[in-house]
Amino acid sequence: MPPIIRLLLIIVLLTYSANLTTAQSLPDSTRDKIDRLFAQWDRQPIPGCVAGVVMGDQLVYAKGFGLAQLEQRLASTPESIYYMCSVSKQFAGYAVAYLVNEGKIRLEEDIHTYVPSLQDLGSKVTVENLLHHTSGLRDDIRLMDLFGLGGSGLLTQELGMRIIRQQHSLNFEPGTKYAYSNSNYVLLAEIVAHVSGTSFRRFTDSVIFKPLQMTNSFFADDPYALMPGLAPSYSFSNGQWRNARQQVYTLGDGGLFTSLQDMSKWVRHYWSPDGATQQVMQLFTATQPLKDGRRNYYAMGISVDTVNGRRRLLHNGSLAGYRTVVLAYPDQQLGFVVFGNGSDNAVYNKVMEMSDLLLPPVANQGGNVRTESPTTGTALPDSNKVRKLAGAYIAANGYRVDVSWQRGALYVGSNELAPASFTEFYIRNRPAVRYRFAGETLQLISPAMALPIELQSAGAAPTGAALKNYVGRYHSDELDCRFTISLQEGKLVIEHIRLGKADMVLVGPDHGVTQAAFIRHLLFTRDHRGRITGFDYNDGDIMHLHFSKER
Numbered sequence: 001m002p003p004i005i006r007l008l009l010i011i012v013l014l015t016y017s018a019n020l021t022t023a024q025s026l027p028d029s030t031r032d033k034i035d036r037l038f039a040q041w042d043r044q045p046i047p048g049c050v051a052g053v054v055m056g057d058q059l060v061y062a063k064g065f066g067l068a069q070l071e072q073r074l075a076s077t078p079e080s081i082y083y084m085c086s087v088s089k090q091f092a093g094y095a096v097a098y099l100v101n102e103g104k105i106r107l108e109e110d111i112h113t114y115v116p117s118l119q120d121l122g123s124k125v126t127v128e129n130l131l132h133h134t135s136g137l138r139d140d141i142r143l144m145d146l147f148g149l150g151g152s153g154l155l156t157q158e159l160g161m162r163i164i165r166q167q168h169s170l171n172f173e174p175g176t177k178y179a180y181s182n183s184n185y186v187l188l189a190e191i192v193a194h195v196s197g198t199s200f201r202r203f204t205d206s207v208i209f210k211p212l213q214m215t216n217s218f219f220a221d222d223p224y225a226l227m228p229g230l231a232p233s234y235s236f237s238n239g240q241w242r243n244a245r246q247q248v249y250t251l252g253d254g255g256l257f258t259s260l261q262d263m264s265k266w267v268r269h270y271w272s273p274d275g276a277t278q279q280v281m282q283l284f285t286a287t288q289p290l291k292d293g294r295r296n297y298y299a300m301g302i303s304v305d306t307v308n309g310r311r312r313l314l315h316n317g318s319l320a321g322y323r324t325v326v327l328a329y330p331d332q333q334l335g336f337v338v339f340g341n342g343s344d345n346a347v348y349n350k351v352m353e354m355s356d357l358l359l360p361p362v363a364n365q366g367g368n369v370r371t372e373s374p375t376t377g378t379a380l381p382d383s384n385k386v387r388k389l390a391g392a393y394i395a396a397n398g399y400r401v402d403v404s405w406q407r408g409a410l411y412v413g414s415n416e417l418a419p420a421s422f423t424e425f426y427i428r429n430r431p432a433v434r435y436r437f438a439g440e441t442l443q444l445i446s447p448a449m450a451l452p453i454e455l456q457s458a459g460a461a462p463t464g465a466a467l468k469n470y471v472g473r474y475h476s477d478e479l480d481c482r483f484t485i486s487l488q489e490g491k492l493v494i495e496h497i498r499l500g501k502a503d504m505v506l507v508g509p510d511h512g513v514t515q516a517a518f519i520r521h522l523l524f525t526r527d528h529r530g531r532i533t534g535f536d537y538n539d540g541d542i543m544h545l546h547f548s549k550e551r
Helices: 003-023 028-037 085-101 127-131 140-147 157-165 182-196 200-209 260-269 277-284 346-358 383-387 464-470
Strands: 049-055 058-065 067-069 081-083 234-237 240-243 256-259 303-307 310-319 322-329 334-340 391-394 400-406 409-412 415-419 424-427 430-438 441-445 453-457 472-476 481-488 491-496 500-507 511-513 521-526 532-539 542-549
Touching: 028 049, 028 058, 028 346, 049 260, 049 346, 058 260, 081 322, 085 127, 085 182, 085 200, 085 256, 085 277, 085 310, 085 322, 127 182, 140 157, 140 182, 140 542, 157 182, 182 200, 256 260, 260 322, 260 334, 322 346, 334 346, 400 441, 415 430, 464 481, 472 532
Parallel strands: none
Antiparallel strands: 049 058, 049 334, 081 256, 234 240, 303 310, 310 322, 322 334, 391 400, 391 453, 400 409, 409 415, 415 424, 424 430, 430 441, 441 453, 472 481, 472 542, 481 491, 491 500, 500 511, 511 521, 521 532, 532 542
């Protein structure tokens, strides 16, 4: 090639590269606006965060705010290592999608095929159920306090699997609802290791981190290993900063340590996978409806939805003092990342505020938006019949509604109910919230909930000598732990050997409620003669965890 032509070619390439770089950079005014969003962490020596913006194939904004380490006053930088909490799940989901694409895992297969040591769960649970959080498996982190952490005080992969292996019942029938559970992704890490024939850490390193040159990313399978560059987590209490120790070292549901620089490479992978990985990415971001056809936005470790007409990928995480979030708009090739280590939930909002700065507003397209106005103005039914609807109503999970009769009307708390029909009432200042009565049943209907809440009339609570029927020791073979219920000074008290004790109040004859964090609600079970045989621990996202009464 003649020298003059070679020179011209170099000039053309340099000009093209300069233009490309310019096209993928941020104006100084935008950088200044982003800086101001995070200024609160730079005003004093406190734990902070790192923030990044990915555009196309470049990390166009990467900056640290506050301190990565308080003890040595080390600043947060894009190279600082953070624990990813639940943001880790997408890497486990991608690893499964990779093996599905290789024909080594079948989504519709029963999980016992890959983890035969599990007990019979009463229903078929598939790999797909695990991925989309529709399995009904209880959360191992929620169960760990009841189970006991052992001498190390750490929830390791081994201990997490021991908890899961002892389960032989579910919260609900698989596929019928979405309920986030870390146990799903702990099991997926086990499945990846079983199918690949290597450890989960080695497999993710070989198929994700090395191909993407994520050189500072790894799943920590040794909680005692040194981690150079780690930003420890902190919390603020009693007027001072303290270490917030991370005690969960399970894999798949969490376990990933990485930096902002590395995570930007993963975010770019959302819209620029190479070769066969395009098929893996399509599978990884595919959602699966519930059995009744309702939409489930959770794909394989990441939520996929559409906001203002733009497809969005999103996941956040929280554990100890770590707060992490990754947000991406793949069609716009635009991504946002924030990691914090100071227990500050404000980092989640900062991601949204950054996206608002860089995404132009979408014009209102109108469309056929269907709204329904509730029927109002119905004459009050017979007041004698209506006042009989007053009373305590409680759901199987402990959700309670107290309906009272005051000044000639029904009330829920301080909210007056107005009649929409002879059996249906609505909150007067919030007509979309409905209460539908049918015999002993109350149905709560709200636009904020996908399905109505079914509650039953609690009835009268036993008193006096009848309280002795509840006294006893209750044991769960799924966790190998016990609760003791005793009668002290005329009150029922429930006690756990490690977690303490609390006063228990009966709501009707079958529901016990407390103010204790370790057990807020339980539902007593009875035999055909009405004698108490045990109780189901129904508390938040744990359902049907049975404790048998010891004779």
